[in-house]
Amino acid sequence: xxxxxxNWSPYDNNGGTCVAIxxxxxxxxxxxxxxxxxxxxxxxxxxxxxxLADKSFMASSGFQADVKALQKVLSSRHLIYQxxxxxxMSCPAMAQLLSNTLYYKRFFPYYAFNVLGGLDSEGKGCxxxxxxxxxxxxxxxxxxxxxxxxxxxxLDNQLKSPSPxxxxxxxxxTPLSEAEAVDLVKTxxxxxxxxxIYTGDSVEIIILNAxxxxxETEQLRKD
Amino acid sequence: MSSEGMDGPKLGFSFDLYSRNDxxxxxxxxxxGYLKTGTTIVGLIFKDGVIxxxxxxxxxxxxVADKNCEKIHYMAPNIYCCGAGTAADTxxxxxxxxxxxxxxxxxxxxxxxxxxxxxxxxxxxxxxxGHVSAALVLGGVDVTGPHLxxxxxxxxxxxxPFATMGSGSLAAMAIFESxxxxxxxxxxxxxxxxxxxxxGIFNDLGSGSNVDICVIEKGKKEYLRNHxxxxxxxxxxxxxxxxxxxxEVLLTKITPLKELVDVVQVGGDAMEE
Numbered sequence: 001x002x003x004x005x006x007n008w009s010p011y012d013n014n015g016g017t018c019v020a021i022x023x024x025x026x027x028x029x030x031x032x033x034x035x036x037x038x039x040x041x042x043x044x045x046x047x048x049x050x051x052l053a054d055k056s057f058m059a060s061s062g063f064q065a066d067v068k069a070l071q072k073v074l075s076s077r078h079l080i081y082q083x084x085x086x087x088x089m090s091c092p093a094m095a096q097l098l099s100n101t102l103y104y105k106r107f108f109p110y111y112a113f114n115v116l117g118g119l120d121s122e123g124k125g126c127x128x129x130x131x132x133x134x135x136x137x138x139x140x141x142x143x144x145x146x147x148x149x150x151x152x153x154x155l156d157n158q159l160k161s162p163s164p165x166x167x168x169x170x171x172x173x174t175p176l177s178e179a180e181a182v183d184l185v186k187t188x189x190x191x192x193x194x195x196x197i198y199t200g201d202s203v204e205i206i207i208l209n210a211x212x213x214x215x216e217t218e219q220l221r222k223d
Numbered sequence: 224m225s226s227e228g229m230d231g232p233k234l235g236f237s238f239d240l241y242s243r244n245d246x247x248x249x250x251x252x253x254x255x256g257y258l259k260t261g262t263t264i265v266g267l268i269f270k271d272g273v274i275x276x277x278x279x280x281x282x283x284x285x286x287v288a289d290k291n292c293e294k295i296h297y298m299a300p301n302i303y304c305c306g307a308g309t310a311a312d313t314x315x316x317x318x319x320x321x322x323x324x325x326x327x328x329x330x331x332x333x334x335x336x337x338x339x340x341x342x343x344x345x346x347x348x349x350x351x352x353g354h355v356s357a358a359l360v361l362g363g364v365d366v367t368g369p370h371l372x373x374x375x376x377x378x379x380x381x382x383x384p385f386a387t388m389g390s391g392s393l394a395a396m397a398i399f400e401s402x403x404x405x406x407x408x409x410x411x412x413x414x415x416x417x418x419x420x421x422x423g424i425f426n427d428l429g430s431g432s433n434v435d436i437c438v439i440e441k442g443k444k445e446y447l448r449n450h451x452x453x454x455x456x457x458x459x460x461x462x463x464x465x466x467x468x469x470x471e472v473l474l475t476k477i478t479p480l481k482e483l484v485d486v487v488q489v490g491g492d493a494m495e496e
Contacts, residue, residue, distance in 0.1 A: 008238070039390050039428045146285060157466065183460050190458040195287045197428040223280070223424045223431035223454045 011063050011111045012037055015198030016048055017147030018059035019185055020117035021155075022125030022140050026178045026209040029117035030185045031059040032147075032193070032220065034201040044201035044222065051213075053078055056094040056118040057206050061145030062132070063111035070110045073101055091118035095128040095136060102134030109133050113144040119208055147192035147199040154188060182207060186218050193220045263391030263423025263430040264294060264305035266360040267403065268384045269412035272369045272440035273362035276416035277305045278391065278424050279449070280431035287431070293448070295437045299324050299335040301444065302363030303437045304344075307389035308376060309356040316357050320344050337363040337370035341380060349378030358388045364439050391423025391430040398422045409438065417451055424453070 018031040031048040034041060049059045050071045058074070060067040077097060081089050089097070095116050102110055109132045116128040116136075129142035141159055143151040159176070176184065182205060189203040200223070205216040261282040266275045281289035296304045296317035302324075306313025320343045324335045340361055348355055359374040373386045385403050387395040398419040407415065413436060423430040434451040438444065 036428060041426060041428065158464065183462070186458045187460045187464070190456060194290065194456065197282060197285050197287060197431070218458055220457050221431075221454050 011066075013062065013111070013146075014042070014064045015146050016061040017143065017145035017151065017189070017192055017196065017199045018048060018061050018113070018115045019143045019151060019155075019188055020059060020115045020127040020129075020141065021159075021176075021181045021185065022117065022127040023176060023178060023181055024125065025119075025123055026181070026207060027057075027117045027119055027125035027127065028178075028181045028185055028205060028207050029057045029059050029115070030189065030203055030205040031061065031145075032189060032199050032201060032203050034199065035064060036198055041201075047204055049204055049206055050075075052094050052098075052116075053088045053091070053118070055208065056089065056091045056116060057208065058098070058114055058116050059144075060112045060114045062113045066110040067112045070101065070112050070114075074098060077101070090121050091116070091126050091128075092120055092138075094118070095126075095138070098128075098130065099134040099136045102130065102132065106133050113148075115142050115144050117206075117208070119210075123210055125208075143188070145199075147189075147196040150192045150195055151188045154191065155184075158184060178207065178209065182216065189218070189220060261429030262294060262307035262389030263387070263395050263420055263427060264307050264360050264389050265387045265395050265399070265416055265419045265423075266305065266362045266371045266373075266385065267399065267407070267412060267416060268362075268369050268371050269407040269409060271409065272364045272438065273371055274409075274412045274416050275303055275305050275360060275362050275437040275439070276420045277435045278420055278430040279433045279435060280424075280429070281310055282429055290432050291449070293435065295435050295446070297321060298340050298361070299328070299363065301365055301439060302335055302337055302340050302361070303439060303444070303446075304340070304362070305360040305388070307358045307360075312355045312357040313359065316344065316347060316355060317359070320347065334365055335363075336365040336367060337361065337372070338367075341370075341372050341374070344374050345378045345380050347378075348374065348376060353377040360386050360388050362437075362439060364441050369439075387419065387423075389423070389430065391427035394422040394426040395419035409440075413438065413447075413450075421451070421453065 015036040016032050016034060020029045029049060033045050035043045035046040048061060049057055052058050052074050078089055098116060111132060114130040118126060120126045127139050127142055128136050129139050130136045141155050185205055193200045200220045202220050203218050207214040262278060264277045266273060275295055277294035279291045280287055281292040294305055296306055298304050298317060298321045304317050306317060320340060323343055324340060328335055353376045356376050358376055361372045361374060363370060371383055371386060373381045373383060373388060385399045402415055416436060417434050420434045432454055433449045436447040436450040
């Protein structure tokens with residue numbers, strides 16, 4: 001018996017790629033600004049990065065309507081936290097909140113592929129990577145979205161990620177300087193743009209460190 | 224959320240406007256077919272001949288397989304053909320008919336005619352009932368004058384003053400419909416074709432990279448490969464990147480085979496029974 005299939009889907013994929021790299025005292029979060037549907041471009045100038053707290057930024061690719069809804073739920077929960085605890089949420093706390101929020105909709109998921117980047121309570125960079133239903137892990141760097149398969153092997157090679165199979169477990173933080181990490185991210189995006197049709201237009205880069213937040217934009221191929 | 228034509232039994236609640244669809248089918252309207260994938264190809268007739276244009280991106284799903292491929296194929300010294308659809312199909316069908324045309328030239332002692340190429344291509348595609356997924360824009364100048372045709376995968380053809388095919392065809396046709404007129408000069412024609420292909424390159428995700436042009440006039444042709452390259456690489460790191468020459472060795476374990484296999488010497492010639 002073949003199963004009946006719906007001829008309408010509530011989801012769409014708006015494409016795009018997100019990357020985050022954690023440093024000893026900084027964190028870089030980046031995402032391209034192209035929003036597409038099928039073979040068409042909806043806009044060349046859409047931000048996929050949202051500030052969840054002073055030290056937590058989330059970059060999400062996938063279905064942007066679900067991403068927007070998710071961002072709203074998280075910022076609303078953060079506001080309540082601030083009222084109840086009289087302080088901002090730490091990045092690891094936000095990471096857990098995001099995981100719980102995603103799993104809450106386990107049977108009608110947010111079609112969002114997230115990467116959370118920020119500074120932990122010690123001021124060290126932290127990156128958390130998620131799947132659509134909330135499984136997460138703290139890592140030294142991560143890529144999500146349509147260009148992730150192109151970028152991840154390059155980052156693995158350049159950042160020599162310690163394999164989780166090797167013991168003792170090695171630190172998940174990159175030995176790169178902040179400027180080198182930003183250069184690496186720009187290279188990642190310009191390379192992914194060459195080969196992925198859904199990535200391009202421009203890349204928005206957020207750099208978080210002890211001095212505050214900095215925002216950079218780099219133009220990408222628009223074809 | 225892509226819209227498709229008839230594809231198998233309709234399951235689940237149908238939101239179709241049944242009476243409207245029935246009425247339209249009775250009036251002769253066919254349900255919309257599948258969009259061709261990943262290309263913008265165009266052709267137009269100008270004062271002295273034909274100009275063909277194409278983008279240079281070849282895709283395999285969402286990945287760019289070739290950033291600078293050639294989509295304008297040689298058919299005869301005076302006839303060229305742009306191809307959209309499955310790359311292997313467009314390559315094979317144009318090569319095949321190009322050979323047939325050459326043999327025909329030897330046989331007749333005359334320059335090939337565009338209608339000959341047209342008939343050979345459409346017969347081939349019809350015979351394969353649409354399984355050869357090639358959508359072509361055929362153009363050339365022969366003794367009868369300049370000609371431009373479009374050929375669809377099932378074998379139907381159109382004869383047009385300007386034409387576009389591929390996933391970027393709508394973007395390119397928007398330009399043509401706004402700015403085409405009869406009796407364009409060579410430069411005006413080249414500029415218009417470039418504009419139409421650029422429209423496909425920048426607005427269609429299946430098309431990209433560079434613009435290829437081919438101008439065919441009576442007695443001469445100009446193949447302008449990469450006539451425009453509006454998509455250079457945006458960021459090249461000044462410091463460059465280092466890649467270690469070897470693959471990292473994680474573990475070395477050597478097991479001498481003698482330990483596993485017992486080598487027994489049998490008396491006499493080993494080959495004898």
